Amino acid sequence: MRKLADKEITDISGVYGAGLCCGIKTGATNVKRDLAFVYVPEAVSCAGVVTTNKFRAPCIYHTEKAIRTGQIKAIIVNSGNANAATGEKGFEAVKQTAKMAAELLNLQPENIAIASTGIIGVALPVDRLCSGLESLLANPKTNFGEQVTEAIMTTDLVPKKIFIEKEIAGKLVQVAGIAKGSGMISPNMATMLAYLVTDAEVPQELLQTMFSEAVDRSFNMMSVDTDTSTSDMALIFSTGKVSGVVNYGDQLQELIDEACVSLAKQIARDGEGATKLIEAQVIGANSLSDARAIAKSIIDSPLIKTAIHGADPNWGRVAMAIGKVNTANLDAARVEISFAGHKVFADGKPLEFNREQIIKELKQETVVVGVDLRVGEFSAIAWGCDLTKGYIDINTDYS
Amino acid sequence: MRKLADKEITDISGVYGAGLCCGIKTGATNVKRDLAFVYVPEAVSCAGVVTTNKFRAPCIYHTEKAIRTGQIKAIIVNSGNANAATGEKGFEAVKQTAKMAAELLNLQPENIAIASTGIIGVALPVDRLCSGLESLLANPKTNFGEQVTEAIMTTDLVPKKIFIEKEIAGKLVQVAGIAKGSGMISPNMATMLAYLVTDAEVPQELLQTMFSEAVDRSFNMMSVDTDTSTSDMALIFSTGKVSGVVNYGDQLQELIDEACVSLAKQIARDGEGATKLIEAQVIGANSLSDARAIAKSIIDSPLIKTAIHGADPNWGRVAMAIGKVNTANLDAARVEISFAGHKVFADGKPLEFNREQIIKELKQETVVVGVDLRVGEFSAIAWGCDLTKGYIDINTDYS
Numbered sequence: 001m002r003k004l005a006d007k008e009i010t011d012i013s014g015v016y017g018a019g020l021c022c023g024i025k026t027g028a029t030n031v032k033r034d035l036a037f038v039y040v041p042e043a044v045s046c047a048g049v050v051t052t053n054k055f056r057a058p059c060i061y062h063t064e065k066a067i068r069t070g071q072i073k074a075i076i077v078n079s080g081n082a083n084a085a086t087g088e089k090g091f092e093a094v095k096q097t098a099k100m101a102a103e104l105l106n107l108q109p110e111n112i113a114i115a116s117t118g119i120i121g122v123a124l125p126v127d128r129l130c131s132g133l134e135s136l137l138a139n140p141k142t143n144f145g146e147q148v149t150e151a152i153m154t155t156d157l158v159p160k161k162i163f164i165e166k167e168i169a170g171k172l173v174q175v176a177g178i179a180k181g182s183g184m185i186s187p188n189m190a191t192m193l194a195y196l197v198t199d200a201e202v203p204q205e206l207l208q209t210m211f212s213e214a215v216d217r218s219f220n221m222m223s224v225d226t227d228t229s230t231s232d233m234a235l236i237f238s239t240g241k242v243s244g245v246v247n248y249g250d251q252l253q254e255l256i257d258e259a260c261v262s263l264a265k266q267i268a269r270d271g272e273g274a275t276k277l278i279e280a281q282v283i284g285a286n287s288l289s290d291a292r293a294i295a296k297s298i299i300d301s302p303l304i305k306t307a308i309h310g311a312d313p314n315w316g317r318v319a320m321a322i323g324k325v326n327t328a329n330l331d332a333a334r335v336e337i338s339f340a341g342h343k344v345f346a347d348g349k350p351l352e353f354n355r356e357q358i359i360k361e362l363k364q365e366t367v368v369v370g371v372d373l374r375v376g377e378f379s380a381i382a383w384g385c386d387l388t389k390g391y392i393d394i395n396t397d398y399s
Numbered sequence: 400m401r402k403l404a405d406k407e408i409t410d411i412s413g414v415y416g417a418g419l420c421c422g423i424k425t426g427a428t429n430v431k432r433d434l435a436f437v438y439v440p441e442a443v444s445c446a447g448v449v450t451t452n453k454f455r456a457p458c459i460y461h462t463e464k465a466i467r468t469g470q471i472k473a474i475i476v477n478s479g480n481a482n483a484a485t486g487e488k489g490f491e492a493v494k495q496t497a498k499m500a501a502e503l504l505n506l507q508p509e510n511i512a513i514a515s516t517g518i519i520g521v522a523l524p525v526d527r528l529c530s531g532l533e534s535l536l537a538n539p540k541t542n543f544g545e546q547v548t549e550a551i552m553t554t555d556l557v558p559k560k561i562f563i564e565k566e567i568a569g570k571l572v573q574v575a576g577i578a579k580g581s582g583m584i585s586p587n588m589a590t591m592l593a594y595l596v597t598d599a600e601v602p603q604e605l606l607q608t609m610f611s612e613a614v615d616r617s618f619n620m621m622s623v624d625t626d627t628s629t630s631d632m633a634l635i636f637s638t639g640k641v642s643g644v645v646n647y648g649d650q651l652q653e654l655i656d657e658a659c660v661s662l663a664k665q666i667a668r669d670g671e672g673a674t675k676l677i678e679a680q681v682i683g684a685n686s687l688s689d690a691r692a693i694a695k696s697i698i699d700s701p702l703i704k705t706a707i708h709g710a711d712p713n714w715g716r717v718a719m720a721i722g723k724v725n726t727a728n729l730d731a732a733r734v735e736i737s738f739a740g741h742k743v744f745a746d747g748k749p750l751e752f753n754r755e756q757i758i759k760e761l762k763q764e765t766v767v768v769g770v771d772l773r774v775g776e777f778s779a780i781a782w783g784c785d786l787t788k789g790y791i792d793i794n795t796d797y798s
Binding site for chain 2: 052053054055056084085086087088120121225226227230300301302303306307309310312315316317319320321322323324325326327330332335345347348349350387388389391392395396397
């Protein structure tokens with residue numbers, strides 16, 4: 001598997017996109033891009049997942065329906081306004097956007113996925129958005145992927161993208177993706193968006209299965225602050241250019257997994273106020289759900305997040321986070337805990353360890369917390385970040 | 400119902416207790432009390448609940464067994480050392496403590512509840528504890544309740560106690576209690592302890608039922624940081640002095656509920672780094688479990704905790720926290736949200752509201768977040784606190 005750091009999502013053949021500033025992100029000095037599209041006219045299939053939050057933004061209703069048709073050919077995404085909790089007007093705005101984009105691209109509204117991220121409870125300036133769309137889609141076959149990656153950012157500090165390729169059955173297969181992480185600009189909700197493309201030819205149903213599995217292992221195992229957004233959305237297109245690799249499903253799955261995991265880790269590392277990526281590796285569990293729940297419990301624990309921020313090898317808090325999960329077959333006396341590969345706890349009591357060396361490891365930008373439950377064969381990995389005063393600042397004094 | 404602010408737990412007839420410094424809390428200048436007992440020799444019953452964390456301190460195993468016998472007559476509690484994750488030695492220490500206390504009080508070890516709170520993974524200095532016990536229990540019929548309340552504190556800023564009384568069936572019934580909240584002194588876990596006494600005569604099984612219900616409505620609806628301790632414990636004694644009130648179960652339940660809720664609120668208000676008590680009141684739910692889950696989701700959300708710390712009426716984050724709960728019958732369009740009694744969100748969109756006035760209310764020491772789901776008749780209340788830089792300080796730089 002090769003990672004191509006300089007390539008954009010639009011470097012996959014048949015994938016187009018661009019972004020501009022249409023004036024949704026207000027402020028006199030603000031000339032940040034806030035509107036973008038991804039256009040895959042020849043897409044053979046498109047799969048996706050949306051938030052489970054019961055307060056869903058209008059765009060989520062529209063896009064979920066579009067995913068079900070399997071015929072999405074384009075994504076229209078704006079930042080700066082989430083168009084959420086705006087009553088009937090919000091639904092109208094989505095309808096209008098989808099209709100306009102469909103006309104400009106010679107498609108039907110149900111071929112268009114819509115996403116909005118930013119401030120909530122404020123009417124979306126849909127006129128600005130529509131005139132932005134007119135310029136943007138006047139010549140849609142453009143390849144400005146970096147503009148798209150930038151246009152979906154809110155308070156993200158760095159753009160998040162991935163481009164990987166691998167030979168499968170003698171053919172080069174590519175998977176590329178972009179994502180945005182959580183950001184508050186005003187009374188707002190954390191929002192995660194991710195868009196991926198592969199040139200492998202994958203039929204609709206299989207693509208949905210593979211993508212759901214990848215999302216479960218990546219975005220669903222990542223958390224900045226335990227709060228589930230109302231607008232989360234992840235989509236993947238198949239351009240269908242590389243045929244005949246579907247029979248090598250495992251390798252293709254691996255490639256899609258890797259792209260999703262890379263984006264998930266980029267989001268966690270750039271979590272609000274974060275200085276470190278925390279990776280919780282759980283092995284030896286009695287079931288997959290136990291392994292996943294314990295890995296999530298570790299990266300969600302504020303006591304672990306603060307301890308790691310302070311570079312303290314606090315295995316007691318890790319034990320607490322393991323124990324608070326409602327698992328069926330945990331044997332506390334068998335559990336082993338390690339930091340950066342150094343075992344610190346086993347047989348129900350702490351081990352002698354080189355504290356200075358582990359503290360040095362905990363000061364790195366990536367901290368691995370390892371847990372071996374020693375009761376089964378299941379494993380899981382989750383990603384989070386440390387909890388810092390930066391998070392408090394961003395979310396206390398944002399208005 | 401009358402609240403008597405100056406009374407201690409040992410002001411209930413037949414309840415004894417005292418505390419001293421036996422040297423478990425180390426440090427040259429440290430002369431804080433770290434060992435205490437509560438002794439109710441004529442207790443007719445004792446009920447209790449312990450943590451659900453699977454990593455349980457040895458004292459929890461012992462005390463759970465003692466609760467099952469229904470014959471607890473005394474509690475021995477130390478602070479400064481949790482005697483948790485110390486292997487076989489930890490279990491030995493509990494055995495030794497229970498044996499010694501039983502001998503000094505002329506009881507059996509299973510009549511003694513044991514609790515430890517403080518640093519984990521460090522051997523309990525059981526010799527110091529035992530010589531402390533010898534002095535403390537030489538004359539056990541003492542009434543120094545304030546010493547007990549102080550001796551169980553770790554990093555709590557204020558002692559937590561309650562003393563209420565009410566006439567039931569023409570007889571004065573009293574319920575008194577003490578508690579400690581979450582505190583980190585070194586690599587450690589948050590710990591909650593609560594001990595209550597009533598003079599009402601309540602048989603064992605009924606007392607357990609009533610107390611479990613009260614705990615469910617109070618301590619189980621309170622959270623400082625979502626992390627479940629390995630040593631949580633709550634116990635209640637009945638001295639049996641006031642007979643004939645059991646038939647007025649509702650009124651007695653109300654009194655026990657009130658005592659538990661008061662202690663739970665005191666713990667939440669004194670949460671690490673907290674400046675405010677947050678009370679989430681959920682009504683109109685379709686089931687009790689929905690109401691409870693949504694109330695807990697609100698007080699657990701770091702985005703709500705930080706917003707309220709900044710005195711911002713961020714109803715969007717409240718909507719997010721409601722929506723992220725896996726409820727069966729939520730209708731987002733019916734939900735109403737209020738701050739301090741002022742409705743800010745209804746019919747799927749924000750209402751016009753006096754922002755300045757609500758900000759003023761949010762700057763108070765207690766903030767009430769109200770939610771009406773408008774789909775049923777169930778309600779629940781949960782208590783939490785704001786998330787501040789103080790919490791980060793306490794839990795990042797504690798060693």
